[in-house]
Amino acid sequence: MQEAIIYAAAILGLLGVVFGAALALAAKYLAVWRDPRVEEITGILPNANCGGCGFPGCGGYAEAVVAGKAKPGACAPGGCEVSKKIAAILGIEVEESVRKVAMLRCVGPTKEDRFQYYGLMDCRAANLMALQGGFRSCMYGCLGLGTCAQACPFGAIVMSDKVPVVDVDKCTGCGTCVHACPRRLFSLQRIDRPVLVRCVSPLKGKEALESCERGCITCRKCERTCPAKAISIVNDVAVIDPEKCTVCGKCVEACPRGTIVFVLPRKEDAAAVGAGATGAAEEGR
Template sequence: MNMISDAFLPAVSSLGAVALALGIIIHYVSKKFHVEDDPTVKLVNGILPGVNCGACGFPSCGQFAEVLVETRNPAMTCPVGGADLAAKLGETLGMAMAEPKPQTAVVLCQGNNDVARQSAEYLGIQDCWAATQAFAGPKQCRYSCLGLGSCIAWCDFGAMRLENGLIVIDKDLCTGCAACIPACPTGVLVMQNKQAARYFIACNSHDKGAGTKKACDAGCIACQKCVKVCEDNAIVIDNFLARIVQDKCTACGKCIEVCPTKVNCIRLENDLNAVKQKQAS
Protein backbone atom coordinates (compact mmCIF):
# COMPACT_ATOMS: atom_id res chain seq x y z
CA MET A 1 0.00 0.00 0.00
CA ASN A 2 2.84 2.37 0.85
CA MET A 3 4.52 1.56 -2.46
CA ILE A 4 1.33 2.58 -4.35
CA SER A 5 1.03 5.83 -2.38
CA ASP A 6 4.65 6.67 -3.01
CA ALA A 7 4.18 6.04 -6.75
CA PHE A 8 1.20 8.40 -7.02
CA LEU A 9 2.61 11.15 -4.78
CA PRO A 10 4.69 12.88 -7.50
CA ALA A 11 1.72 12.88 -9.88
CA VAL A 12 -0.58 14.37 -7.25
CA SER A 13 2.01 16.99 -6.39
CA SER A 14 2.42 17.92 -10.05
CA LEU A 15 -1.33 18.29 -10.54
CA GLY A 16 -1.53 20.46 -7.45
CA ALA A 17 1.26 22.69 -8.73
CA VAL A 18 -0.46 23.03 -12.13
CA ALA A 19 -3.78 23.89 -10.47
CA LEU A 20 -2.08 26.53 -8.30
CA ALA A 21 -0.34 28.04 -11.33
CA LEU A 22 -3.59 28.17 -13.31
CA GLY A 23 -5.37 29.78 -10.37
CA ILE A 24 -2.75 32.51 -10.17
CA ILE A 25 -2.97 33.12 -13.93
CA ILE A 26 -6.79 33.32 -13.89
CA HIS A 27 -6.69 35.73 -10.96
CA TYR A 28 -4.15 37.94 -12.74
CA VAL A 29 -6.10 37.94 -16.04
CA SER A 30 -9.38 38.77 -14.28
CA LYS A 31 -7.76 41.73 -12.56
CA LYS A 32 -5.92 42.86 -15.68
CA PHE A 33 -8.95 42.81 -17.99
CA HIS A 34 -11.70 43.61 -15.52
CA VAL A 35 -14.23 46.06 -16.92
CA GLU A 36 -16.28 48.13 -14.53
CA ASP A 37 -20.05 47.85 -15.05
CA ASP A 38 -21.68 51.05 -16.23
CA PRO A 39 -24.19 52.03 -13.52
CA THR A 40 -26.35 53.64 -16.22
CA VAL A 41 -26.85 50.25 -17.87
CA LYS A 42 -28.10 48.82 -14.59
CA LEU A 43 -30.40 51.82 -14.16
CA VAL A 44 -31.86 51.51 -17.67
CA ASN A 45 -32.24 47.76 -17.32
CA GLY A 46 -34.22 48.32 -14.13
CA ILE A 47 -36.67 50.53 -16.03
CA LEU A 48 -37.26 47.99 -18.78
CA PRO A 49 -40.10 45.43 -18.43
CA GLY A 50 -37.72 42.51 -17.97
CA VAL A 51 -39.77 40.06 -20.05
CA ASN A 52 -36.96 39.37 -22.56
CA CYS A 53 -39.49 38.97 -25.38
CA GLY A 54 -37.19 40.11 -28.19
CA ALA A 55 -39.68 42.60 -29.66
CA CYS A 56 -37.00 45.32 -29.58
CA GLY A 57 -34.69 43.24 -31.77
CA PHE A 58 -32.44 42.08 -28.94
CA PRO A 59 -32.62 38.72 -27.14
CA SER A 60 -32.89 40.29 -23.69
CA CYS A 61 -33.69 43.54 -21.93
CA GLY A 62 -30.15 43.54 -20.55
CA GLN A 63 -28.59 43.59 -24.01
CA PHE A 64 -31.04 46.27 -25.14
CA ALA A 65 -29.94 48.39 -22.15
CA GLU A 66 -26.24 47.91 -22.92
CA VAL A 67 -26.59 48.90 -26.58
CA LEU A 68 -28.85 51.84 -25.78
CA VAL A 69 -26.44 53.27 -23.21
CA GLU A 70 -23.45 52.73 -25.49
CA THR A 71 -24.96 54.13 -28.69
CA ARG A 72 -27.51 56.60 -27.27
CA ASN A 73 -29.64 55.81 -30.29
CA PRO A 74 -33.01 57.59 -29.83
CA ALA A 75 -34.66 55.36 -32.43
CA MET A 76 -34.38 52.26 -30.22
CA THR A 77 -37.80 51.40 -28.82
CA CYS A 78 -39.41 48.87 -26.52
CA PRO A 79 -42.86 47.95 -27.92
CA VAL A 80 -43.91 46.38 -24.63
CA GLY A 81 -43.21 49.51 -22.58
CA GLY A 82 -44.85 51.88 -25.02
CA ALA A 83 -44.81 55.67 -24.81
CA ASP A 84 -44.55 55.81 -21.00
CA LEU A 85 -41.37 53.75 -21.00
CA ALA A 86 -39.91 55.82 -23.84
CA ALA A 87 -40.45 58.95 -21.73
CA LYS A 88 -38.74 57.37 -18.70
CA LEU A 89 -35.78 56.25 -20.78
CA GLY A 90 -35.50 59.74 -22.24
CA GLU A 91 -35.46 61.31 -18.78
CA THR A 92 -32.84 58.85 -17.58
CA LEU A 93 -30.53 59.34 -20.56
CA GLY A 94 -31.24 63.03 -21.04
CA MET A 95 -32.52 62.79 -24.60
CA ALA A 96 -35.77 62.50 -26.53
CA MET A 97 -36.63 58.88 -27.34
CA ALA A 98 -38.81 57.80 -30.23
CA GLU A 99 -42.20 56.44 -29.23
CA PRO A 100 -42.91 52.90 -30.43
CA LYS A 101 -45.92 52.46 -32.68
CA PRO A 102 -48.44 50.38 -30.72
CA GLN A 103 -49.01 47.01 -32.33
CA THR A 104 -51.24 44.05 -31.61
CA ALA A 105 -51.37 40.50 -32.83
CA VAL A 106 -54.35 39.57 -34.99
CA VAL A 107 -55.64 36.20 -36.16
CA LEU A 108 -56.04 35.80 -39.92
CA CYS A 109 -58.72 33.17 -39.44
CA GLN A 110 -62.31 33.00 -38.29
CA GLY A 111 -62.63 29.24 -38.62
CA ASN A 112 -64.06 28.36 -35.25
CA ASN A 113 -65.85 25.08 -34.58
CA ASP A 114 -69.15 26.48 -35.87
CA VAL A 115 -67.98 27.39 -39.37
CA ALA A 116 -64.88 25.28 -40.06
CA ARG A 117 -65.28 21.64 -41.11
CA GLN A 118 -63.22 19.03 -39.28
CA SER A 119 -60.99 16.63 -41.17
CA ALA A 120 -60.55 14.18 -38.30
CA GLU A 121 -60.86 13.87 -34.56
CA TYR A 122 -57.47 14.68 -33.07
CA LEU A 123 -56.74 12.87 -29.79
CA GLY A 124 -53.01 13.50 -29.55
CA ILE A 125 -50.93 16.05 -27.63
CA GLN A 126 -52.76 19.37 -27.43
CA ASP A 127 -50.11 21.16 -29.45
CA CYS A 128 -50.44 22.65 -32.93
CA TRP A 129 -46.99 21.55 -34.06
CA ALA A 130 -47.63 17.98 -32.89
CA ALA A 131 -50.92 17.92 -34.82
CA THR A 132 -49.22 19.00 -38.04
CA GLN A 133 -46.73 16.14 -37.68
CA ALA A 134 -49.57 13.62 -37.55
CA PHE A 135 -51.49 15.11 -40.49
CA ALA A 136 -52.44 18.56 -41.80
CA GLY A 137 -54.45 19.30 -38.66
CA PRO A 138 -57.90 18.69 -37.19
CA LYS A 139 -59.56 21.13 -39.61
CA GLN A 140 -60.02 20.66 -43.35
CA CYS A 141 -58.38 24.00 -44.09
CA ARG A 142 -54.64 23.44 -43.86
CA TYR A 143 -54.07 27.20 -43.52
CA SER A 144 -56.38 27.70 -40.52
CA CYS A 145 -55.90 28.27 -36.82
CA LEU A 146 -55.64 24.68 -35.56
CA GLY A 147 -57.31 25.63 -32.30
CA LEU A 148 -54.95 23.77 -29.95
CA GLY A 149 -53.43 26.88 -28.37
CA SER A 150 -49.67 26.42 -28.73
CA CYS A 151 -49.25 30.19 -29.04
CA ILE A 152 -50.85 30.80 -25.64
CA ALA A 153 -47.81 29.41 -23.84
CA TRP A 154 -45.63 32.05 -25.53
CA CYS A 155 -47.70 35.00 -24.32
CA ASP A 156 -46.37 36.38 -21.03
CA PHE A 157 -49.22 38.87 -20.71
CA GLY A 158 -52.33 36.68 -20.70
CA ALA A 159 -53.58 38.28 -23.91
CA MET A 160 -54.53 35.04 -25.68
CA ARG A 161 -57.27 32.51 -25.03
CA LEU A 162 -58.86 29.61 -26.86
CA GLU A 163 -62.55 30.03 -27.61
CA ASN A 164 -64.62 27.56 -29.61
CA GLY A 165 -61.60 26.17 -31.41
CA LEU A 166 -60.12 29.55 -32.33
CA ILE A 167 -57.50 31.81 -30.76
CA VAL A 168 -58.89 35.11 -29.47
CA ILE A 169 -56.59 38.03 -28.66
CA ASP A 170 -57.35 40.64 -26.01
CA LYS A 171 -56.01 43.84 -27.54
CA ASP A 172 -56.03 45.62 -24.18
CA LEU A 173 -53.57 43.06 -22.81
CA CYS A 174 -51.52 42.49 -25.98
CA THR A 175 -48.27 44.45 -25.81
CA GLY A 176 -47.18 43.81 -29.39
CA CYS A 177 -44.14 41.79 -28.36
CA ALA A 178 -44.71 39.36 -31.29
CA ALA A 179 -43.49 36.36 -29.28
CA CYS A 180 -46.55 34.40 -30.42
CA ILE A 181 -45.89 34.80 -34.15
CA PRO A 182 -43.28 32.01 -34.61
CA ALA A 183 -45.31 29.72 -32.33
CA CYS A 184 -47.99 29.23 -35.01
CA PRO A 185 -47.25 26.51 -37.60
CA THR A 186 -49.82 27.80 -40.11
CA GLY A 187 -48.91 31.51 -39.96
CA VAL A 188 -52.34 32.87 -39.04
CA LEU A 189 -50.88 35.27 -36.47
CA VAL A 190 -49.55 38.62 -37.72
CA MET A 191 -48.83 42.03 -36.23
CA GLN A 192 -50.91 45.09 -37.05
CA ASN A 193 -51.03 48.72 -36.01
CA LYS A 194 -53.00 48.88 -32.77
CA GLN A 195 -54.50 52.29 -33.41
CA ALA A 196 -55.31 52.23 -37.12
CA ALA A 197 -58.98 51.54 -37.82
CA ARG A 198 -58.55 49.75 -41.13
CA TYR A 199 -60.03 46.61 -42.60
CA PHE A 200 -58.10 43.39 -43.13
CA ILE A 201 -58.85 39.96 -44.55
CA ALA A 202 -59.32 37.56 -41.65
CA CYS A 203 -58.46 34.51 -43.71
CA ASN A 204 -55.23 32.70 -44.49
CA SER A 205 -56.38 30.17 -47.09
CA HIS A 206 -54.65 30.00 -50.47
CA ASP A 207 -56.91 27.28 -51.84
CA LYS A 208 -59.14 28.04 -54.79
CA GLY A 209 -62.57 29.43 -53.97
CA ALA A 210 -64.41 26.11 -54.21
CA GLY A 211 -61.92 24.38 -51.91
CA THR A 212 -62.01 27.19 -49.36
CA LYS A 213 -65.81 27.29 -49.35
CA LYS A 214 -65.96 23.52 -48.85
CA ALA A 215 -63.69 23.72 -45.80
CA CYS A 216 -65.01 26.85 -44.07
CA ASP A 217 -67.96 29.25 -44.19
CA ALA A 218 -65.74 32.18 -43.19
CA GLY A 219 -63.02 31.75 -45.81
CA CYS A 220 -62.14 34.18 -48.59
CA ILE A 221 -63.17 32.67 -51.94
CA ALA A 222 -61.36 35.32 -54.02
CA CYS A 223 -64.59 36.35 -55.74
CA GLN A 224 -63.12 39.83 -56.47
CA LYS A 225 -66.31 41.65 -55.44
CA CYS A 226 -64.33 43.60 -52.85
CA VAL A 227 -61.67 44.44 -55.46
CA LYS A 228 -64.25 45.87 -57.86
CA VAL A 229 -66.05 48.00 -55.26
CA CYS A 230 -62.88 49.54 -53.76
CA GLU A 231 -62.42 53.02 -55.24
CA ASP A 232 -58.97 53.36 -53.71
CA ASN A 233 -57.51 50.25 -55.36
CA ALA A 234 -56.58 49.03 -51.90
CA ILE A 235 -57.53 45.38 -52.43
CA VAL A 236 -55.66 42.86 -54.54
CA ILE A 237 -55.98 39.13 -55.09
CA ASP A 238 -52.77 37.29 -54.32
CA ASN A 239 -52.62 33.51 -54.77
CA PHE A 240 -56.41 33.03 -54.43
CA LEU A 241 -56.63 35.27 -51.36
CA ALA A 242 -57.72 38.90 -51.12
CA ARG A 243 -55.28 41.25 -49.43
CA ILE A 244 -55.85 44.84 -48.31
CA VAL A 245 -53.01 47.29 -48.93
CA GLN A 246 -53.10 49.19 -45.66
CA ASP A 247 -51.40 52.32 -46.99
CA LYS A 248 -54.22 52.77 -49.50
CA CYS A 249 -57.18 51.68 -47.36
CA THR A 250 -59.42 54.53 -46.15
CA ALA A 251 -61.73 52.27 -44.10
CA CYS A 252 -64.76 53.26 -46.16
CA GLY A 253 -66.39 49.91 -45.45
CA LYS A 254 -67.68 49.23 -48.98
CA CYS A 255 -65.75 45.97 -49.21
CA ILE A 256 -67.43 44.44 -46.18
CA GLU A 257 -70.86 45.27 -47.60
CA VAL A 258 -70.33 43.16 -50.74
CA CYS A 259 -68.48 40.20 -49.21
CA PRO A 260 -70.64 37.11 -49.93
CA THR A 261 -69.24 34.76 -47.29
CA LYS A 262 -71.69 33.57 -44.62
CA VAL A 263 -69.39 34.87 -41.91
CA ASN A 264 -67.75 37.98 -43.32
CA CYS A 265 -64.04 37.36 -43.82
CA ILE A 266 -63.33 41.12 -43.88
CA ARG A 267 -62.91 42.66 -40.46
CA LEU A 268 -62.27 46.07 -38.96
CA GLU A 269 -59.92 45.26 -36.11
CA ASN A 270 -60.55 48.38 -34.05
CA ASP A 271 -64.32 48.49 -34.40
CA LEU A 272 -65.65 44.95 -34.05
CA ASN A 273 -69.10 46.12 -32.97
CA ALA A 274 -69.58 47.86 -36.30
CA VAL A 275 -68.58 44.69 -38.11
CA LYS A 276 -71.07 42.62 -36.14
CA GLN A 277 -73.86 45.10 -36.92
CA LYS A 278 -73.06 44.88 -40.65
CA GLN A 279 -73.07 41.08 -40.48
CA ALA A 280 -76.42 41.06 -38.65
CA SER A 281 -78.00 43.34 -41.26
Protein backbone atom coordinates in the same frame (compact mmCIF):
# COMPACT_ATOMS: atom_id res chain seq x y z
CA MET B 1 -14.38 27.62 28.39
CA GLN B 2 -14.51 31.37 28.73
CA GLU B 3 -11.34 31.65 26.74
CA ALA B 4 -12.90 29.60 23.99
CA ILE B 5 -15.86 31.94 23.73
CA ILE B 6 -13.56 34.93 23.46
CA TYR B 7 -11.57 33.15 20.78
CA ALA B 8 -14.75 32.35 18.90
CA ALA B 9 -15.96 35.93 18.97
CA ALA B 10 -12.53 37.19 17.98
CA ILE B 11 -12.22 34.78 15.07
CA LEU B 12 -15.63 35.57 13.69
CA GLY B 13 -14.99 39.28 14.07
CA LEU B 14 -11.64 38.95 12.38
CA LEU B 15 -13.08 36.88 9.55
CA GLY B 16 -15.80 39.48 9.05
CA VAL B 17 -13.31 42.31 8.91
CA VAL B 18 -10.94 40.44 6.57
CA PHE B 19 -13.69 39.39 4.19
CA GLY B 20 -15.29 42.81 4.27
CA ALA B 21 -11.98 44.40 3.40
CA ALA B 22 -11.39 41.83 0.66
CA LEU B 23 -14.78 42.55 -0.88
CA ALA B 24 -14.25 46.28 -0.64
CA LEU B 25 -10.88 45.99 -2.36
CA ALA B 26 -12.32 43.65 -4.96
CA ALA B 27 -15.15 46.05 -5.67
CA LYS B 28 -12.53 48.70 -6.36
CA TYR B 29 -9.97 46.71 -8.36
CA LEU B 30 -12.20 44.20 -10.08
CA ALA B 31 -14.90 46.69 -11.00
CA VAL B 32 -16.02 46.58 -14.60
CA TRP B 33 -17.23 49.87 -15.97
CA ARG B 34 -20.83 49.64 -17.02
CA ASP B 35 -22.67 52.43 -18.67
CA PRO B 36 -25.05 53.76 -15.97
CA ARG B 37 -27.57 54.39 -18.72
CA VAL B 38 -27.90 50.62 -19.21
CA GLU B 39 -29.12 50.23 -15.63
CA GLU B 40 -31.43 53.19 -16.03
CA ILE B 41 -33.00 51.87 -19.22
CA THR B 42 -33.34 48.37 -17.78
CA GLY B 43 -35.31 49.95 -14.95
CA ILE B 44 -37.72 51.60 -17.38
CA LEU B 45 -38.33 48.55 -19.55
CA PRO B 46 -41.28 46.29 -18.70
CA ASN B 47 -38.87 43.45 -17.76
CA ALA B 48 -41.16 40.83 -19.21
CA ASN B 49 -38.15 39.46 -21.13
CA CYS B 50 -40.43 38.58 -24.03
CA GLY B 51 -37.68 38.85 -26.63
CA GLY B 52 -39.95 40.70 -29.05
CA CYS B 53 -37.18 43.21 -29.74
CA GLY B 54 -34.86 40.46 -30.97
CA PHE B 55 -32.43 40.68 -28.07
CA PRO B 56 -32.02 38.23 -25.20
CA GLY B 57 -34.25 39.78 -22.57
CA CYS B 58 -34.70 43.34 -21.45
CA GLY B 59 -31.10 43.63 -20.21
CA GLY B 60 -29.79 42.66 -23.62
CA TYR B 61 -31.99 45.23 -25.30
CA ALA B 62 -30.90 47.96 -22.87
CA GLU B 63 -27.25 47.25 -23.68
CA ALA B 64 -27.95 47.22 -27.41
CA VAL B 65 -29.83 50.51 -27.26
CA VAL B 66 -27.03 52.23 -25.38
CA ALA B 67 -24.49 50.78 -27.82
CA GLY B 68 -26.55 52.22 -30.67
CA LYS B 69 -27.34 48.79 -32.10
CA ALA B 70 -31.07 49.08 -31.53
CA LYS B 71 -33.68 51.78 -31.88
CA PRO B 72 -35.39 53.18 -28.79
CA GLY B 73 -38.78 52.28 -30.25
CA ALA B 74 -38.13 48.56 -30.58
CA CYS B 75 -39.75 47.61 -27.29
CA ALA B 76 -43.31 46.76 -28.27
CA PRO B 77 -44.69 46.01 -24.78
CA GLY B 78 -43.29 49.31 -23.50
CA GLY B 79 -44.83 51.23 -26.36
CA CYS B 80 -44.67 54.98 -26.85
CA GLU B 81 -44.01 55.95 -23.26
CA VAL B 82 -40.98 53.73 -22.82
CA SER B 83 -39.47 54.70 -26.14
CA LYS B 84 -39.84 58.37 -25.23
CA LYS B 85 -38.16 57.82 -21.88
CA ILE B 86 -35.33 55.85 -23.48
CA ALA B 87 -34.87 58.57 -26.06
CA ALA B 88 -34.76 61.15 -23.29
CA ILE B 89 -32.03 59.21 -21.45
CA LEU B 90 -29.98 58.82 -24.61
CA GLY B 91 -30.66 62.37 -25.71
CA ILE B 92 -32.08 61.47 -29.12
CA GLU B 93 -35.37 62.02 -30.87
CA VAL B 94 -37.83 59.25 -31.54
CA GLU B 95 -40.62 59.24 -34.08
CA GLU B 96 -44.12 58.46 -32.83
CA SER B 97 -44.99 54.85 -33.26
CA VAL B 98 -48.54 53.55 -33.38
CA ARG B 99 -49.40 50.77 -30.98
CA LYS B 100 -49.75 47.35 -32.55
CA VAL B 101 -51.66 44.35 -31.34
CA ALA B 102 -51.61 40.74 -32.47
CA MET B 103 -54.56 39.60 -34.56
CA LEU B 104 -55.45 36.16 -35.87
CA ARG B 105 -55.78 36.01 -39.64
CA CYS B 106 -58.32 33.23 -39.49
CA VAL B 107 -61.96 33.04 -38.40
CA GLY B 108 -61.32 29.64 -36.87
CA PRO B 109 -62.57 26.23 -37.93
CA THR B 110 -66.08 26.70 -39.32
CA LYS B 111 -66.66 23.26 -40.82
CA GLU B 112 -66.49 19.82 -39.30
CA ASP B 113 -63.06 18.34 -38.65
CA ARG B 114 -61.90 15.91 -41.27
CA PHE B 115 -60.94 13.33 -38.67
CA GLN B 116 -60.54 12.93 -34.93
CA TYR B 117 -57.11 14.02 -33.66
CA TYR B 118 -55.68 12.05 -30.76
CA GLY B 119 -52.12 13.37 -30.71
CA LEU B 120 -50.43 15.90 -28.47
CA MET B 121 -52.75 18.81 -27.75
CA ASP B 122 -50.34 21.31 -29.22
CA CYS B 123 -50.60 23.09 -32.57
CA ARG B 124 -46.93 22.52 -33.35
CA ALA B 125 -47.36 18.77 -32.99
CA ALA B 126 -50.68 18.71 -34.87
CA ASN B 127 -49.19 20.77 -37.68
CA LEU B 128 -46.52 18.12 -38.27
CA MET B 129 -49.09 15.60 -39.40
CA ALA B 130 -48.49 15.11 -43.05
CA LEU B 131 -52.07 13.95 -43.71
CA GLN B 132 -52.93 16.81 -46.04
CA GLY B 133 -52.38 19.49 -43.47
CA GLY B 134 -53.93 18.50 -40.20
CA PHE B 135 -57.32 17.52 -38.87
CA ARG B 136 -59.28 20.73 -39.37
CA SER B 137 -61.33 21.29 -42.50
CA CYS B 138 -58.91 23.98 -43.69
CA MET B 139 -55.27 23.01 -44.12
CA TYR B 140 -54.12 26.63 -43.74
CA GLY B 141 -56.27 27.82 -40.87
CA CYS B 142 -56.15 27.84 -37.10
CA LEU B 143 -55.68 24.46 -35.42
CA GLY B 144 -57.14 25.83 -32.21
CA LEU B 145 -55.06 23.84 -29.72
CA GLY B 146 -53.85 26.93 -27.89
CA THR B 147 -50.09 27.00 -28.47
CA CYS B 148 -50.35 30.78 -28.85
CA ALA B 149 -52.27 31.12 -25.58
CA GLN B 150 -49.54 29.19 -23.78
CA ALA B 151 -46.79 31.21 -25.45
CA CYS B 152 -48.22 34.65 -24.66
CA PRO B 153 -46.11 36.11 -21.82
CA PHE B 154 -48.85 38.59 -20.90
CA GLY B 155 -51.82 36.24 -20.73
CA ALA B 156 -53.52 38.24 -23.46
CA ILE B 157 -54.64 35.25 -25.52
CA VAL B 158 -57.54 33.15 -24.29
CA MET B 159 -58.95 30.14 -26.08
CA SER B 160 -62.66 30.47 -26.67
CA ASP B 161 -63.93 27.12 -27.93
CA LYS B 162 -61.63 26.52 -30.88
CA VAL B 163 -60.32 30.00 -31.59
CA PRO B 164 -57.77 32.10 -29.73
CA VAL B 165 -59.14 35.51 -28.75
CA VAL B 166 -56.74 38.39 -28.20
CA ASP B 167 -57.43 40.72 -25.30
CA VAL B 168 -56.56 44.03 -26.91
CA ASP B 169 -55.99 45.76 -23.59
CA LYS B 170 -53.51 43.14 -22.40
CA CYS B 171 -51.75 42.61 -25.75
CA THR B 172 -48.48 44.50 -25.95
CA GLY B 173 -47.63 43.58 -29.53
CA CYS B 174 -44.44 41.76 -28.54
CA GLY B 175 -44.88 39.26 -31.36
CA THR B 176 -44.27 36.09 -29.35
CA CYS B 177 -47.45 34.53 -30.72
CA VAL B 178 -46.46 35.43 -34.27
CA HIS B 179 -43.49 33.10 -33.92
CA ALA B 180 -45.26 30.53 -31.74
CA CYS B 181 -48.02 29.79 -34.26
CA PRO B 182 -46.78 27.01 -36.55
CA ARG B 183 -49.02 28.32 -39.35
CA ARG B 184 -47.94 31.93 -38.87
CA LEU B 185 -51.53 33.10 -38.55
CA PHE B 186 -50.90 36.04 -36.26
CA SER B 187 -49.95 39.43 -37.57
CA LEU B 188 -49.30 42.65 -35.73
CA GLN B 189 -52.13 45.01 -36.57
CA ARG B 190 -51.82 48.76 -36.18
CA ILE B 191 -54.47 49.80 -33.70
CA ASP B 192 -55.61 52.66 -35.99
CA ARG B 193 -56.13 50.22 -38.89
CA PRO B 194 -58.68 47.81 -37.43
CA VAL B 195 -59.73 46.23 -40.73
CA LEU B 196 -58.43 42.70 -41.12
CA VAL B 197 -58.72 39.97 -43.71
CA ARG B 198 -59.28 36.97 -41.50
CA CYS B 199 -57.92 34.36 -43.88
CA VAL B 200 -54.60 33.28 -45.29
CA SER B 201 -55.80 30.37 -47.39
CA PRO B 202 -54.55 30.45 -50.98
CA LEU B 203 -57.43 28.21 -52.04
CA LYS B 204 -59.81 29.59 -54.66
CA GLY B 205 -63.46 29.21 -55.57
CA LYS B 206 -64.90 25.76 -54.98
CA GLU B 207 -61.98 24.45 -52.93
CA ALA B 208 -62.18 27.48 -50.65
CA LEU B 209 -65.94 27.11 -50.31
CA GLU B 210 -65.54 23.49 -49.29
CA SER B 211 -62.87 24.07 -46.69
CA CYS B 212 -64.45 26.98 -44.80
CA GLU B 213 -67.72 28.86 -44.33
CA ARG B 214 -66.06 32.26 -44.15
CA GLY B 215 -62.66 32.02 -45.82
CA CYS B 216 -61.49 34.16 -48.73
CA ILE B 217 -62.54 32.70 -52.07
CA THR B 218 -60.50 35.19 -54.09
CA CYS B 219 -63.58 36.82 -55.68
CA ARG B 220 -61.70 40.15 -55.88
CA LYS B 221 -64.80 42.12 -54.88
CA CYS B 222 -62.91 43.96 -52.15
CA GLU B 223 -60.08 44.80 -54.51
CA ARG B 224 -62.54 46.47 -56.89
CA THR B 225 -64.52 48.16 -54.12
CA CYS B 226 -61.70 49.80 -52.17
CA PRO B 227 -61.66 53.52 -53.01
CA ALA B 228 -58.09 53.89 -51.74
CA LYS B 229 -56.78 50.92 -53.77
CA ALA B 230 -55.36 49.53 -50.54
CA ILE B 231 -56.39 45.94 -51.21
CA SER B 232 -54.47 43.62 -53.47
CA ILE B 233 -54.59 39.87 -54.03
CA VAL B 234 -51.38 38.20 -52.97
CA ASN B 235 -51.11 34.41 -53.20
CA ASP B 236 -54.83 34.24 -53.93
CA VAL B 237 -55.88 35.92 -50.73
CA ALA B 238 -56.84 39.56 -50.12
CA VAL B 239 -54.23 41.68 -48.37
CA ILE B 240 -54.80 45.21 -47.03
CA ASP B 241 -51.95 47.69 -47.21
CA PRO B 242 -52.05 49.55 -43.87
CA GLU B 243 -50.30 52.55 -45.42
CA LYS B 244 -53.11 53.16 -47.93
CA CYS B 245 -56.11 51.97 -45.87
CA THR B 246 -58.43 54.77 -44.74
CA VAL B 247 -60.63 52.54 -42.58
CA CYS B 248 -63.69 53.43 -44.66
CA GLY B 249 -65.19 49.99 -44.11
CA LYS B 250 -66.43 49.52 -47.70
CA CYS B 251 -64.54 46.23 -48.08
CA VAL B 252 -66.14 44.93 -44.89
CA GLU B 253 -69.56 45.56 -46.48
CA ALA B 254 -68.55 44.23 -49.86
CA CYS B 255 -67.04 40.92 -48.73
CA PRO B 256 -69.69 38.29 -49.47
CA ARG B 257 -68.14 35.80 -47.05
CA GLY B 258 -67.59 37.97 -43.99
CA THR B 259 -63.86 37.37 -44.23
CA ILE B 260 -62.96 41.03 -43.92
CA VAL B 261 -64.01 42.41 -40.56
CA PHE B 262 -63.42 45.16 -38.06
CA VAL B 263 -61.30 43.46 -35.41
CA LEU B 264 -61.28 46.25 -32.85
CA PRO B 265 -64.19 48.16 -31.30
CA ARG B 266 -64.66 51.56 -32.91
CA LYS B 267 -64.28 53.50 -29.66
CA GLU B 268 -60.67 52.37 -29.56
CA ASP B 269 -60.07 53.90 -32.97
CA ALA B 270 -61.38 57.22 -31.74
CA ALA B 271 -58.93 57.21 -28.86
CA ALA B 272 -56.07 56.02 -31.02
CA VAL B 273 -56.39 58.18 -34.13
CA GLY B 274 -58.67 61.07 -33.32
CA ALA B 275 -61.76 62.46 -34.97
CA GLY B 276 -60.79 62.27 -38.67
CA ALA B 277 -60.42 58.54 -39.02
CA THR B 278 -63.39 57.83 -36.78
CA GLY B 279 -65.57 59.92 -39.05
CA ALA B 280 -64.45 57.86 -42.01
CA ALA B 281 -65.14 54.63 -40.18
CA GLU B 282 -68.55 55.88 -39.12
CA GLU B 283 -69.46 56.71 -42.72
CA GLY B 284 -68.56 53.22 -43.77
CA ARG B 285 -71.04 51.55 -41.47
